[in-house]
Amino acid sequence: MRWPRASEFEAPLSTLKGIGQKLEELAAEAGVSTVLHLLWRIPGSYSEAPDRARLADLEPGVPASVTVEVVSSRRVRVRRRGLSVVEARVADDSGQTKAVWFNRHWVLDQLTPGRSLVLEGRLEKKGFVVSEHGPSGPEEQNPRPRHPAGGEIGPARWRSWAKQAGELAGDLADPLPSQL
Secondary structure, eight states, rough: OOOOOOOGGBBBBSSSOOOOOHHHHHHTTOOOOHHHHTOOOOOEEEEEEOOOOGGOOOTTTOOOEEEEEEEEEEEEOSSTTTTEEEEEEEETTTEEEEEEESSSGGGGOOOOOOOOOEEEEEEEEEEEEEEEEEEESSOOOOOOEEOOBBBBBBBHHHHHHHHHHHHHHGSSSSSSTTTO
């Protein structure tokens, strides 16, 4: 038998994987300072992932999801202040294209050659503009929760943290009486 460990829910967010002091401060500005606060941050909506497509079948401007392998990546220098651009050459069995991330310079560390990713976005003149990405692997959750952005923290990061906190939720004591 497992007994509830309520102390885990009063723990600071930094106890979760991937949350350091800076992110913990940003989350506190958004009103989330403990794991329990995070559990109460309910998704604003749910959405279906776009159908998977091959690179050769992409239509300009139509939202799509593709499973690709990273061929190469680089950070692009731009003149416009406050704008960062990361580009990657990605490929699947139907061909190659350029994938583009705007204002997400940190993604460059994840774009190692040979890595397999699932990208969501739209094909545009500058390439496949990525709105979300993640590792390819077991089927992802569908419908997916859409957590609202909070301060400088994006929805994907909130979703990742909520998943970790949800795994701890089995240890929470049920607030309803057992008769109910």
